[in-house]
Amino acid sequence: MRSFGKSAIAVLCAALLAGCSSRGMTIEQLLADLSYETTASVSAHAPKHSAPASPAQSASSQSQTGLPPTALAIAPVEGQVQTAALMVPSPRRAAPRKREKQRVYSQRFRDAKPINFGKHAPHRLPVHGVDVSRWQGNINWTDLRLHGANFVYIKATDGVDHLDPMFHKNWREAREAGMKHGAYHFFYWCSPAADQADWFIRNVPREPGALPPVLDVEWNHLSQCKKRPSRQQVIEKMRVFLTKLEKHYGQRPIIYTAPDFYRDNLQGEFLDYPFWLRSVAAHPSQVYPGRKWVFWQYSGSGLSGGVSGKIDLNVFNGSERDWHNWVAHNTH
Template sequence: MKRAPVLTQALVLILCLLAACAPRTTTEAPSFPVVAPRFGDSDPVDWAPQDHPLTHPVHGIDVSTWQGDIDWRAARAAGVNFAFLKATEGGDRLDPAFRQNWAAARAAGVPRGAYHFFYHCRSAASQARWFIAHVPADNQALPPVLDMEWNAHSPTCPGRLPATEVRSEARIFLDAVTRAYGRRPILYTTVDFYADNQLWKLQGVDFWLRSTAKHPSDSFPGQHWLIWQYTATGQVPGIAGDVDLNAFAGSRRDFAAWVAR
């Protein structure tokens, strides 16, 4: 299996500069032990230094059955500080690896949450019920995630809804899952889906934004975000093949507080 170098000299320099600038006070030490990322990328982007994902100290992954068997302890040791696991899709599909990943990630000490891939040909209410039926209520889990994007290549559900209906369906799902788990889900989306459906009109939502060629501040101008998915071609010890890599928006201390909540 071909692997990209873990860190180029330029990235090492960025990390060293960040470490040099970090406050040296005990108040910044998180209760959750954040591990610096030791990831590669099979198709890396030439990021401007100020936009580089490594300017954010906390990184994680999202996975599904396509990643195969994962050595979660090796991934954790390599800097996987959080993970989102595909649980459900539409109203009748459960990811085959979800239960195994749900248990194994926790056993390895990786904070994890579950995500649902939305189908635009089924009601949001029925999809929320499907998700709730298959994802355990765990007060140590990260918030649930609603993944909304266009699904043009689906053989059964390639259609699109009007923007107002998309936002209405998102609200129905988010509200139903909030009631079930006591935590408002995160909304994952892509650049085109966000723009097509004017998702900035959804208030009170934490966004997880996919932007693999630009910083989210350029791809989603003015939009706050909690998590940034910055590549789909990450290389992580313990995982065979490519995997999505994500950066948390805040500091180590912010992350520790978020996990604690």
């Protein structure tokens, strides 16, 4: 490639010298008109009576060099045309990244405590998933996905100092199984919201393709923290946490909640945030009237291949096409 470049430059220089004599210019003056970085448009600097190379000449140039016909024809001088095979590589444009739609598997879950939801049964919606924590132990993620877990939310953090001991393993293995995955934080009402957000950010990677983070807010009678802040304090704390996460991850977080906490604090609030609602005895429209939702946790006693024991079951609110569109707009 180097010897070819030198001979090409030599031919070009000879042609330029001929052009200089015909125009009364020095070679330095003519070369000053040509920018090394814009040699692909050198024909724009050629004398006005120059003629483009014919298709036959271009084909001949390609056959001799084995390169595409990007040789430049220098202007004819006294009836002669000299062709300089100055090869200028065309810049390669990266192909646009096409987000592949993942296959949606039909759910084959069972339930240890089945509920009759009537015409609003969750199985009428096609895209099901699960949420997990340390209590599910070691998971066979491929088997779980084949049984209908098209997405998973994984317990990551709690308060300002607790990390689920299975989080990093679950996160890695869910990704390797090709399952759409995200992380959630269980809010602790006795710790500052900003510190809890920092703890989550410290432990949960900002990963391309990950689902938006989730803030889990509920009253927990088993918690060491017995504090129940006022509605105003709850909303203020939540806003601090949600704002920090959205700034860091570039995704609007999802709010997960349960009926009693929602009734006490969230009716009519956070209308610009997506919700994930727990409702294991009735459809969300009956328990959370007027609230739009993205995910519905419809069982806490699910059974599935890939896990031993019970697992939470969830469903996305929409068609398979809606799911692909939602993922495309809410992941990056």
